[in-house]
Amino acid sequence: MTDETRHEADRQGKNDQHEGGMDRRGFFECMAWMGTGLVWTASGGILSASRLGPASAQERPPAGNFSFVQISDTHIGFKGEANKDAIGTLQQAIARIKALQPAPAFLIHTGDISHAQKAGAFDTVTEALKDTGVSQVFYVPGENDVFADGGKEYLSRFAGGRAGWQSFDYNGVHFIGLINVLNYKAGGLGTLGHEQIEWLEKDVERLASSTPIVVFAHVPLWAVYPKWGWVTEDAGQALDYLKRFGSVTVLNGHIHQIMQKVEGNITFHTAMSTAFPQPAPGAGPPPGPLKVAAEQLRGVLGVREVKYIQGKDRLAIVDSTLA
Amino acid sequence: MIQDSATWRGSRWRMGVLAVVLSGMLGAATIAAAQGGPAMAAKSAAGSQIEIKEHKYSPATLTVPVGATVTWINHDDDVHTVTSSAQAFTSRGIDTDETFTYRFTKAGTYVYFCTLHPLMTATIVVK
Numbered sequence: 001m002t003d004e005t006r007h008e009a010d011r012q013g014k015n016d017q018h019e020g021g022m023d024r025r026g027f028f029e030c031m032a033w034m035g036t037g038l039v040w041t042a043s044g045g046i047l048s049a050s051r052l053g054p055a056s057a058q059e060r061p062p063a064g065n066f067s068f069v070q071i072s073d074t075h076i077g078f079k080g081e082a083n084k085d086a087i088g089t090l091q092q093a094i095a096r097i098k099a100l101q102p103a104p105a106f107l108i109h110t111g112d113i114s115h116a117q118k119a120g121a122f123d124t125v126t127e128a129l130k131d132t133g134v135s136q137v138f139y140v141p142g143e144n145d146v147f148a149d150g151g152k153e154y155l156s157r158f159a160g161g162r163a164g165w166q167s168f169d170y171n172g173v174h175f176i177g178l179i180n181v182l183n184y185k186a187g188g189l190g191t192l193g194h195e196q197i198e199w200l201e202k203d204v205e206r207l208a209s210s211t212p213i214v215v216f217a218h219v220p221l222w223a224v225y226p227k228w229g230w231v232t233e234d235a236g237q238a239l240d241y242l243k244r245f246g247s248v249t250v251l252n253g254h255i256h257q258i259m260q261k262v263e264g265n266i267t268f269h270t271a272m273s274t275a276f277p278q279p280a281p282g283a284g285p286p287p288g289p290l291k292v293a294a295e296q297l298r299g300v301l302g303v304r305e306v307k308y309i310q311g312k313d314r315l316a317i318v319d320s321t322l323a
Numbered sequence: 324m325i326q327d328s329a330t331w332r333g334s335r336w337r338m339g340v341l342a343v344v345l346s347g348m349l350g351a352a353t354i355a356a357a358q359g360g361p362a363m364a365a366k367s368a369a370g371s372q373i374e375i376k377e378h379k380y381s382p383a384t385l386t387v388p389v390g391a392t393v394t395w396i397n398h399d400d401d402v403h404t405v406t407s408s409a410q411a412f413t414s415r416g417i418d419t420d421e422t423f424t425y426r427f428t429k430a431g432t433y434v435y436f437c438t439l440h441p442l443m444t445a446t447i448v449v450k
Contacts, residue, residue: 184441288401
């Protein structure tokens with residue numbers, strides 16, 4: 001059974017495409033919505049979607065629209081009490097992804113691919129994700145992927161031995177993958193570092209402010225709960241370079257639960273893990289793996305579909321649990 | 324250090340020096356171990372063990388004499404490390420119920436932390 005949560009997908013007050021005197025463009029947009037088999041209804045400022053009839057196998061989104069999937073914190077190699085079968089729950093997440101219509105254009109993994117860089121974990125994940133049928137996967141590391149060797153194994157495998165931060169464009173949306181888990185110091189917090197922030201400044205310099213931006217990184221880029229290290233020390237400097245853009249979506253992992261925040265044009269979303277949950281901020285002594293009743297586990301793990309609709313400022317976030 | 328480079332004679336000389344130094348070090352280590360033996364056994368039974376639990380090292384500060392061995396044991400459901408912030412030593416990932424042991428041969432104050440959870444910090448004072 002799917003337990004889907006939906007979030008507001010559009011700016012307040014601009015939900016309704018059918019404003020008085022609908023113009024030609026608005027009409028076609030409306031038809032485009034109908035063509036995908038989705039009906040969007042606005043209620044109390046929150047958009048929700050429901051499918052019209054059975055989805056066809058070859059459903060294609062109108063040109064320009066696309067979706068991708070965020071998967072996070074797979075922690076392959078974890079064998080603790082909180083989940084003795086992290087591979088099994090990963091495979092359930094993959095089944096969820098396979099069932100998405102239309103198929104996502106690509107996947108983004110926001111890190112902690114492995115648990116503590118366990119031998120074979122990277123292989124297991126990259127191989128398993130091929131089962132989604134989605135050919136392209138973009139990765140950023142979590143601290144579990146880099147802690148043992150300063151990131152050598154991860155960077156040589158996933159970044160061609162380069163620094164690891166990256167950007168790419170898809171259908172006019174600019175994606176930026178950042179790394180905030182290297183150079184941990186005693187008592188320290190996640191950082192982006194000077195070099196990466198300067199790279200980011202140059203990377204977005206040339207972009208028009210109307211370009212939708214998606215940033216993905218492991219540790220949250222806003223101060224969820226600094227006491228537990230759920231923050232990136234120098235994220236503010238990076239976000240300064242993104243403030244001018246009309247739509248910025250930040251996707252993070254690390255905390256194994258969904259939280260979100262809106263700051264002007266920037267929306268932040270943390271994601272569920274596919275391996276185990278963690279306590280809510282301040283709710284448990286340590287921010288470690290949280291054991292829940294066996295029948296509840298799949299309800300607190302999941303994946304996220306993110307949809308870009310041409311002309312809409314905010315991306316639509318659809319989270320699905322495994323049960 | 325001899326600055327001689329590629330001549331055969333020069334390398335032979337350096338290997339000779341190296342051999343002498345190595346055997347000297349081995350000798351010293353053997354002596355130290357012999358001296359430490361019985362005294363160390365009593366100490367490690369008493370309090371050279373640190374428990375890692377709930378993302379904390381307990382005790383947070385431990386004072387030991389030079390030559391003491393400290394053992395960390397992980398009782399968390401998560402992997403941790405014991406990593407000196409001055410890079411004097413580091414464990415690999417310590418899994419649940421696994422241990423890491425280090426012998427402190429030099430006096431000093433050693434701040435260490437977990438590279439997975441860097442807010443976990445603690446100190447060993449060796450004197």
